[in-house]
Amino acid sequence: VTARLRSLGEDRWIARLARRLGTSAPPPPDGIGDDAARLRPRAGRDLAWTTDVLVEDVHFRRRWAPPRLLGRKGLAVNLSDLAAVGAVPRAFLLTLAAPPETPVAWLDELAAGLAEAARRAGVACAGGDTTASPGPIQIGIAAAGDLPRGRMLTRRGCRPGDGLWLSGPLGGAAAGLRLLEAGRPGRSGAAAAAVRALLDPRPPLALGPWLARRRLARAAIDLSDGLATDLARLCAASGVGAVLEAQAIPVHAAVRRLAPALGVEPRELALAGGEDYELLFAVPPRREAELRYLPRRLHIRPVRIGEVTTEGLRVRDEDGRERPLRPRGFRHFGERW
Amino acid sequence: VTARLRSLGEDRWIARLARRLGTSAPPPPDGIGDDAARLRPRAGRDLAWTTDVLVEDVHFRRRWAPPRLLGRKGLAVNLSDLAAVGAVPRAFLLTLAAPPETPVAWLDELAAGLAEAARRAGVACAGGDTTASPGPIQIGIAAAGDLPRGRMLTRRGCRPGDGLWLSGPLGGAAAGLRLLEAGRPGRSGAAAAAVRALLDPRPPLALGPWLARRRLARAAIDLSDGLATDLARLCAASGVGAVLEAQAIPVHAAVRRLAPALGVEPRELALAGGEDYELLFAVPPRREAELRYLPRRLHIRPVRIGEVTTEGLRVRDEDGRERPLRPRGFRHFGERW
Numbered sequence: 001v002t003a004r005l006r007s008l009g010e011d012r013w014i015a016r017l018a019r020r021l022g023t024s025a026p027p028p029p030d031g032i033g034d035d036a037a038r039l040r041p042r043a044g045r046d047l048a049w050t051t052d053v054l055v056e057d058v059h060f061r062r063r064w065a066p067p068r069l070l071g072r073k074g075l076a077v078n079l080s081d082l083a084a085v086g087a088v089p090r091a092f093l094l095t096l097a098a099p100p101e102t103p104v105a106w107l108d109e110l111a112a113g114l115a116e117a118a119r120r121a122g123v124a125c126a127g128g129d130t131t132a133s134p135g136p137i138q139i140g141i142a143a144a145g146d147l148p149r150g151r152m153l154t155r156r157g158c159r160p161g162d163g164l165w166l167s168g169p170l171g172g173a174a175a176g177l178r179l180l181e182a183g184r185p186g187r188s189g190a191a192a193a194a195v196r197a198l199l200d201p202r203p204p205l206a207l208g209p210w211l212a213r214r215r216l217a218r219a220a221i222d223l224s225d226g227l228a229t230d231l232a233r234l235c236a237a238s239g240v241g242a243v244l245e246a247q248a249i250p251v252h253a254a255v256r257r258l259a260p261a262l263g264v265e266p267r268e269l270a271l272a273g274g275e276d277y278e279l280l281f282a283v284p285p286r287r288e289a290e291l292r293y294l295p296r297r298l299h300i301r302p303v304r305i306g307e308v309t310t311e312g313l314r315v316r317d318e319d320g321r322e323r324p325l326r327p328r329g330f331r332h333f334g335e336r337w
Numbered sequence: 338v339t340a341r342l343r344s345l346g347e348d349r350w351i352a353r354l355a356r357r358l359g360t361s362a363p364p365p366p367d368g369i370g371d372d373a374a375r376l377r378p379r380a381g382r383d384l385a386w387t388t389d390v391l392v393e394d395v396h397f398r399r400r401w402a403p404p405r406l407l408g409r410k411g412l413a414v415n416l417s418d419l420a421a422v423g424a425v426p427r428a429f430l431l432t433l434a435a436p437p438e439t440p441v442a443w444l445d446e447l448a449a450g451l452a453e454a455a456r457r458a459g460v461a462c463a464g465g466d467t468t469a470s471p472g473p474i475q476i477g478i479a480a481a482g483d484l485p486r487g488r489m490l491t492r493r494g495c496r497p498g499d500g501l502w503l504s505g506p507l508g509g510a511a512a513g514l515r516l517l518e519a520g521r522p523g524r525s526g527a528a529a530a531a532v533r534a535l536l537d538p539r540p541p542l543a544l545g546p547w548l549a550r551r552r553l554a555r556a557a558i559d560l561s562d563g564l565a566t567d568l569a570r571l572c573a574a575s576g577v578g579a580v581l582e583a584q585a586i587p588v589h590a591a592v593r594r595l596a597p598a599l600g601v602e603p604r605e606l607a608l609a610g611g612e613d614y615e616l617l618f619a620v621p622p623r624r625e626a627e628l629r630y631l632p633r634r635l636h637i638r639p640v641r642i643g644e645v646t647t648e649g650l651r652v653r654d655e656d657g658r659e660r661p662l663r664p665r666g667f668r669h670f671g672e673r674w
Contacts, residue, residue, distance in 0.1 A: 029385075029489045033574065035421040035559055036387035038489050039376075039481070047384065048366075049463070050373035051430040051479050055470045084372040093388040095432075095477055126386070133392045135472020140432055142388050142479035144376070152366045152375050222372055237370065 005107065005132065006100035013107070013130055020111035021094070021118065021125040030091070030126060037126035039091065045146040048087035052078045053095075056136035064180040067106045069199045070139060071113020077224065078143040079121055080203035080277045084222040086153040086212025087145030089121050089205065094128035095140035102137065110139070121205060147212050153281070157218035158238035162282040162308040165291065167204045167300055170227055171266065172197030172252030174273025178262050190257035197252060203277040204300045211281060216290055220281035226274045232313055232327045234280060243314045244306035244325065252276075271315075271325070282308055342444065342469065343437035350444070350467055357448035358431070358455065358462040367428070367463060374463035376428065382483040385424035389415045390432075393473035401517040404443045406536045407476060408450020414561065415480040416458055417540035417614045421559040423490040423549025424482030426458050426542065431465035432477035439474065447476070458542060484549050490618070494555035495575035499619040499645040502628065504541045504637055507564055508603060509534030509589030511610025515599050527594035534589060540614040541637045548618060553627055557618035563611045569650055569664045571617060580651045581643035581662065589613075608652075608662070619645055 005013060018032045025031040029038040041047045054060055054074050079089045094114065098107065118125060123143070176198030179185045185195050203222065211217040221234045227249070235242050251270045259266045281302075283291065291302055306316075313325040342350060355369045362368040366375040378384045391397055391411050416426045431451065435444065455462060460480070513535030516522045522532050540559065548554040558571045564586070572579050588607045596603045618639075620628065628639055643653075650662040 028491050028493065028574075029422070034491050034493075035418040035557075036385040036424060036482075038422075039384040039386050040486075041378070041384075047376040047378075048373040049376050049386070049430065049479070049481065051432050051464070051477070052466050053432050053434065053468060053477065055434055055468055055472075057471050058468055081372040085366070085375075087373060093386065093479060095388050095390050097390065097392055097475065127388070129389050131390060131392055131395055133473060133475075134394050135392075135475075136470060138434065138470075138472075138475060140388070140390065140477050142386070142430060144386065145373075149377075154365050154371050156365065156371075220372075237365075 003104040004100065005098055005102045005104060008104050010130060010132070016108070017111050017130065020108065021115050025124040025126070032125055032127050034127065037091070037093070039126070039144055041146045044149050046149050046152060047144055047146050048082055048085050048152060049142060049144040050078055050081040051140065051142040052081060053138055053140040055138050065199060067109035068113035071110040072117040072200060074139040074141050075114055075117040075121070075143070076201050076203055077277065078141040079123070079205055080222045082143055082145040083203060083205040083208035084153065084220050084279060086151055086208045087147045088209050089123045089143055089145040091124050091126040092118070092141050092143040093126055095138070096128065096130045097133035097138040099134065099137070100132050147209060151212045151215065153208060153212050153217055153220045155219050155221050155234050155237035158234060158240045158282040158308045159218060159284070160240055160308050160310045161285055162218055163285060163288045163304050164242060164244070164306040164308060165281050165283055165302045166250065166305045167207050167279040167302050169250040169252040170223065170276045170278060171255040171270035171273045173201065173275035174269050175252065175255045175258050175262060179258070190254040193254040194252070194258060197254070198275060201275065201277045204279055206298045207279050207300050207302070210294060214290070216287055217281040217283055220279055223276050223278050223280055224274060226272050227280070228271045228325055229327050230280060235313060241309040241311040241313055242306055243309050243316055243322065246315050247318050248303060248305045250303055340441040341437065342435055342439045342441060345441050347467060347469070353445070354448050354467065357445065358452050362461040362463070369462055369464050371464065374428070374430070376463070376481055378483045381486050383486050383489060384481055384483050385419055385422050385489060386479060386481040387415055387418040388477065388479040389418060390475055390477040392475050402536060404446035405450035408447040409454040409537060411476040411478055412451055412454040412458070413538050413540055414614060415478040416460070416542055417559045419480055419482040420540060420542040420545035421490065421557050421616060423488055423545045424484045425546050426460045426480055426482040428461050428463040429455070429478050429480040430463055432475070433465065433467045434470035434475040436471065436474070437469050484546060488549040488552065490545060490549050490554055490557045492556050492558050492571050492574035495571060495577045495619040495645045496555060496621070497577055497645050497647045498622055499555055500622060500625045500641050501579060501581070501643040501645060502618050502620055502639040503587065503642045504544050504616040504639050506587040506589040507560065507613045507615060508592040508607035508610045510538065510612035511606050512589065512592045512595050512599060516595070527591040530591040531589070531595060534591070535612060538612065538614045541616055543635045544616050544637050544639070547631060551627070553624055554618040554620055557616055560613050560615050560617055561611060563609045564617070565608045565662055566664050567617060572650060578646040578648040578650055579643055580646055580653055580659065583652050584655050585640060585642045587640055
């Protein structure tokens, strides 16, 4: 007999969650177990906070998303937002809504995944809210982090002439989604890598704080809805334009191999595909050389993909021809603001 | 033709929300419009944060909950949690999930209600996450406030001998829910008052911060799941017991008038009914007299309803007989932790 949330009851659900999430968490007032949790930044530091939700059948399907990976991803996408403003993640609140017939084992795996991602990032669960729901499973996270006072990165600082840099390759998650939605993920290494990019993203969390600490980036955004869409947001917030060098945009290795079977153009998927959670940031030209001081142990190799201009969004091809970059992206997903 | 969320699209939905919520909000980095928002407490103050979600057909039904009141309530229940730990609310993040066929007018009213409650409490929307959902509407809030450093109230400080105080009358919301669920709210003043208690709660937000500032309460909890259930939580967290004076428990005036028609015992509804969002707190005996200094302009008159003991949960009747207080409450609702 499969144990269901209905038979567990909410008090035992909370206790179960707290046991799985709370092993490394501080006791109240900072941790789980009160009406609200304390959030005390160290002296001289600002706090940053954000929220992001994963909804079943919008952001994931239970038939292809293992709950442990969902737990990791639910936290990862929030920590990515914190990193994008330069903050080091510290704590999170969890809002979990699930139908009464949800298997307890599924929820346990979800909690295990959250706990794994929390341990890896050094963040603690500070509380949350659980509720039965007649609808899809929803995994909501609010996360907070801190950074040196006054150093928060926003989307608004780009200036014409700044170099546009990207933390890693794009299109992998979009390729993985196409494979899973088509019901034929296959067993090739490329397919597995693409599916992993979608289900188990590892945002470059150390990069944003490093850039903020050195005041090296003028603005940044994490790529959740695709390069074209998120670049347009960055430029709109800054009141500028941009030109991308098509051949400089790094395409996920799996995408190149899967493209023929998927019937897509690799670079198009890299421009339009969402959920890569790489960091896009602008660096003043006279400081771009400093990016080489990024510690090797972080395993992040940003590449220059274009330049901030006064207006318009364009892509320059190998042969020097420019064409307009139209916003496109994965609109089946929700959006952050 | 009714405009639907589907035809609005998410970018315009966000812009619409931001316009309605952002009128009094600060620009980024503190307000709407970036990956994460800044949260900077004033010097010498701690921050508190909490999260709470309203789910359609669990916490409300669209057929009886006007969206404007839902917006107010969604924020109010979170601010109540902040007040329960002594924090003055400052800002919130909104997570909104709604089916594509949701009428835009309904969402506009929801935003208007959120904005009203935000203005009244002096809090700003700092951002959020919107998503289409195949399931019920979900209104998720994460809220943050601040308070003097080291003064946070928890559930864990009760000591035997402390007086147990309550900020206001109970049972109104539970009576309102019974009326609405039975489909016969009626038009009497009592019925309207009970329904208002459920749909438009006004937690005593000034009380917790006042108690924390003076270090007058040893512990506190806001009553979301009913006095019996939440008292049990307060006592469990403190490792103590309690005895309530049955005749001292204030019952909402509407409950007394509606009880015969509802077929309930008024005091039973006051003990078991949830969602009153009154504050229950423990005060050391030698300091109870100081409660008279609570400013009259706050319109809060706490009453003493019992006492902390070493163990067990009991109710003392008018004739002095004690009976065990069994946890009971409104378990169709979710729970916070």
